[in-house]
Amino acid sequence: MPAALSYNAAMAMATGLKLKLGHKLKLAPQLRQAIALLQLNRVELREHIEQALETNPLLELEPETPEADAPADTERTEETDRSAETIDFNRDDYRWNDLPEGFSEVADAPDYDRFISDPGDDSLYQHLLWQVNLAGFSDTDEAIARAIVYALDEDGFLYDDIKALRASLAPEYLVTTAEVAAVLERVQHFEPVGVAARSLQECLCIQLRALPTGTPGRGLAEHLIEHQLEALRSGDPTVIRKNSGFSQAEIDQAMAVIRRLDPRPGLRFSRDDQDYIVPDAWIHPDGEGWRVTLNRGQEPTLKINRAYSELIKSTAGKDRDYLREQLQQAQWLISSLELRNHTLRSVVHAIVQHQAGFLEYGDVAMQPLLQKEIAELVEVHESTVSRATTGKYIHTPRGTLELKHFFSVAIATRDGGEVSATAVRAQLEQLIRAEDPDHPLSDQALVEALADKGLLLARRTVAKYREQLGIGNSSRRRRMVP
Numbered sequence: 001m002p003a004a005l006s007y008n009a010a011m012a013m014a015t016g017l018k019l020k021l022g023h024k025l026k027l028a029p030q031l032r033q034a035i036a037l038l039q040l041n042r043v044e045l046r047e048h049i050e051q052a053l054e055t056n057p058l059l060e061l062e063p064e065t066p067e068a069d070a071p072a073d074t075e076r077t078e079e080t081d082r083s084a085e086t087i088d089f090n091r092d093d094y095r096w097n098d099l100p101e102g103f104s105e106v107a108d109a110p111d112y113d114r115f116i117s118d119p120g121d122d123s124l125y126q127h128l129l130w131q132v133n134l135a136g137f138s139d140t141d142e143a144i145a146r147a148i149v150y151a152l153d154e155d156g157f158l159y160d161d162i163k164a165l166r167a168s169l170a171p172e173y174l175v176t177t178a179e180v181a182a183v184l185e186r187v188q189h190f191e192p193v194g195v196a197a198r199s200l201q202e203c204l205c206i207q208l209r210a211l212p213t214g215t216p217g218r219g220l221a222e223h224l225i226e227h228q229l230e231a232l233r234s235g236d237p238t239v240i241r242k243n244s245g246f247s248q249a250e251i252d253q254a255m256a257v258i259r260r261l262d263p264r265p266g267l268r269f270s271r272d273d274q275d276y277i278v279p280d281a282w283i284h285p286d287g288e289g290w291r292v293t294l295n296r297g298q299e300p301t302l303k304i305n306r307a308y309s310e311l312i313k314s315t316a317g318k319d320r321d322y323l324r325e326q327l328q329q330a331q332w333l334i335s336s337l338e339l340r341n342h343t344l345r346s347v348v349h350a351i352v353q354h355q356a357g358f359l360e361y362g363d364v365a366m367q368p369l370l371q372k373e374i375a376e377l378v379e380v381h382e383s384t385v386s387r388a389t390t391g392k393y394i395h396t397p398r399g400t401l402e403l404k405h406f407f408s409v410a411i412a413t414r415d416g417g418e419v420s421a422t423a424v425r426a427q428l429e430q431l432i433r434a435e436d437p438d439h440p441l442s443d444q445a446l447v448e449a450l451a452d453k454g455l456l457l458a459r460r461t462v463a464k465y466r467e468q469l470g471i472g473n474s475s476r477r478r479r480m481v482p
Contacts (some may be wrong), residue, residue, distance in 0.1 A: 034336040038343060038384065041391035042278055042295075049300050049337075058308050058323070058330040062301040124156060124195075124269035125149055129467065131190045137183070139460075143173050144183040146463075148196055150472050156195040156266025157203070158184075168475035172443070172459075192265035200263055201229055207261045217253035220246060224254055232258065279395040281348050283359065290359060292349045294341055302334050343380065347388045350377040351406045358406070359396055363426035368410030368418050414454040424455060425465045432471055440477040 040048060053059050128149045137145055147168050151160040160168070162180045169175055187196045193210045197203035208222045224232055224240065231240045240251055262268075282293045304327070312323045351374060357365035371389070375382040389403035408420035431449050435441045441449065443463045450457055463473075471477070 033332055034339050035384075035387065037336050037340045039387035039390060042280060046300065049302065049333075052330075052333055053300070053302075056326050056330055056333075058305050058326045059302055059333070060305045062303050123470075124152065124154070124266045125470070127269060128152075128187070128190055128195065132187075135186065140173055140175060140179070141183050143169060144175060144180055145187055146467065147473070148180075148184055148187050150467075150476060152196060152266060154266060155264040156192065156197075158196045158198050161198075168473060192262065192268070194262065194265045201225055203263065203265065204258070204261050207265075208257070211257070215257065217250070217255075217257040220250055220254035221257040224251075225258070277393050277400055279400050280344065280392045281394045283348075283352055283394055283396045285397075290352050290356060292345060292352055294345055296341070302330075302337065304330055304334075343378075343384065344388050344392065346378045346380075347374060347385055348394060348403070350374050351403065355406050359398060362398060363422050364430075366406075366408055366420045366422040366426070368420040369407050370409070371407060411455065411457070414451075414456055419455065421465070424450070424457070425469060427453065427455070428462065428465050429469055429471070432466070432477075438478075440474040442474045445474075 037045065037048070053061065129146065132142060132145045132149065135142075135145070144165070147165050148158065151158055151165065151168075153159055162177050162184070165180050166175055166177065184196060188194065188206050189210065190196075194203040194207045197206055204225045205222055208218055208225070211218050228240060240255075241248055246254075279295055281295055283290055284293075285291070308323060309327060312320060312327065315323060351369070352359070354369055354373070354377075355367060357367060371385040372382050375385045378385070389407075392403045393400055394403060405422075408422040410418040411421055411424055413419055427450065428446060431441065431446060443459050443466065446462050446466070447457060447459050450462070466473070
């Protein structure tokens with residue numbers, strides 16, 4: 001009996017209620033709004049402000065000033081605090097360092113080693129190389145895949161045969177025809193499907209075979225492409241029916257499938273439709289240093305509508321509650337915009353101080369820099385720097401660049417110092433531009449040339465930087481010589 005009582009007592013204790021105290025951070029609405037505004041680019045921010053003006057009667061635009069988008073070398077006045085005096089702006093509600101660990105939408109910091117200011121970042125080549133990196137190739141197969149990608153024309157077709165691809169890989173990689181063919185088949189099923197085909201017929205058949213097995217008309221469509229391609233080009237259904245022997249209904253079904261195919265899969269990545277970039281800030285010389293000026297020319301300036309704010313005193317009930325809520329939302333928005341501008345200016349100023357050499361001499365003088373270092377200088381959370389630099393551009397004497405361009409990982413030198421990956425890429429590009437066109441430098445020769453400069457890099461790293469610059473290997477460069 002005592003044993004039974006002891007067991008029951010133990011069970012009662014095990015199933016009893018327990019109190020546990022703990023701390024859990026809850027983000028204030030003001031901080032959430034400030035975070036959302038910080039990560040918006042200029043177009044998104046303007047749309048957000050215009051929407052707020054349409055939905056909140058307590059908000060209105062301040063009269064426009066004659067100052068607009070002045071060029072970077074024009075004297076500009078510093079921005080002032082545009083928030084209304086009646087706004088209770090408590091900066092304790094906007095402390096960036098209150099962000100909990102892991103709050104950033106991106107768990108890990110971006111690999112800034114892969115960011116380069118190159119208009120071809122979204123090209124067909126970059127899109128395919130991104131897939132090559134994720135494909136899980138062996139070192140040899142990855143080299144074959146990259147050679148295939150760089151041998152494509154703008155429509156996505158492969159203009160080199162397998163023998164030429166093998167020759168371009170030698171002597172670093174001695175591969176067989178079967179190895180190249182196997183990798184080629186995998187690349188042809190990358191997105192866009194049908195890329196790296198050697199003919200229109202092969203391109204269309206690859207896309208057809210990627211369709212579900214039960215797709216109506218798929219089999220006949222493949223038959224027509226393989227045996228009646230010239231008739232298909234004519235577009236005459238009578239000729240197709242006469243040559244194929246199938247009924248008009250079957251041919252119509254197959255033609256519907258064929259019309260869904262893309263005869264030039266790489267063309268969608270053409271960059272003929274360039275977008276214009278409006279900088280978020282200007283950087284220009286100011287005596288012995290550099291001056292940072294935010295571009296607020298296209299940003300609507302908000303203030304509280306006095307007429308509606310005065311109505312709060314003379315209303316009651318639901319009308320009063322509604323006006324109070326809208327007033328609070330308007331105050332939060334104005335304060336959050338000011339905080340956004342203050343944070344962006346601070347981040348840009350810290351970056352400019354660190355990369356003054358780049359502004360003076362170009363990429364060869366770029367210093368190693370990580371967003372963590374800027375976060376420490378500005379005294380904000382690291383994810384805040386990430387939001388402040390994503391999709392933001394600044395106009396500099398070196399052109400209009402994304403803020404991400406100023407971040408670069410460090411590479412150790414022979415004497416124990418450090419140099420940025422951007423500076424290494426610049427030196428690599430200089431070596432290639434200065435080479436003998438009839439005898440271009442191999443990646444190993446480039447490794448040795450950089451070693452003479454005190455830079456110790458692996459051949460694979462040199463190949464990666466060369467590809468990021470959009471420069472082909474030595475075999476391809478030799479073929480480009482007239």
